[in-house]
Amino acid sequence: MNEVKQHKVKDIFVQGPIDPSFVGTSIAKHATRHDIGAHEIFLGQIRADGPVVTSSEAETRQPVTAIEYTAYREMALEAMTAIREEAFIRWPEMTCLHVHHSLGIIPVGQLCFMVFASSKHRRHAREAVAYVVDRIKSELPIFGKEIFADNTHQWKHNT
């Protein structure tokens, strides 16, 4: 257990959408790591349809045009550090884990979330990404305001 690396608090938040070219650059940065045999990447994109609304105004709702993300940054980063450390213990073959989440207004079709793990073989990277994505969605204090075309809004709620 002494070999477990200590991970300092990293800032996962970026202002605005995640540029697809950033994803490509992130992959390219690993070319010098010859112990890596597998990358697994999850990308979250803003979807136009809002959640099911049971009230009668649902029929008149327009598609989501953007989500405005805010966060309790300090708590989110502390929670993320704990999740990261746990993931490295559970999947010791994982060589690196990169997490980015957008803040601010992210238009529909844009990327807002990236979880990128690399490992020697595919299983550790795949399992780690699925696990980390789920934990982030349920445990990080990030809030999303879904903005509709008519400028009304509704608060997103992960289930």
Added chain:
Amino acid sequence: MEVLLFGMIAEKADADRIQISATSLSELRTALTARIPDLDRMSYAIAVDRAVVLADRALNGTEEIAVLPPFAGG
């Protein structure tokens, strides 16, 4: 003490922080309900020093308190 508000709760309160005096979490909940419209009809959690706390506990006023609506990351 200063209480941090987020998301739809900040919107309802029309502020991202408010001053409240309370010596326990249950006292804090009562005060928040009186201050923030419709809070009793909203789903929320209270974080003390950046961790969600469910059971009642004493507060000495030096804690970092936050009121958190449902999470929506990802």
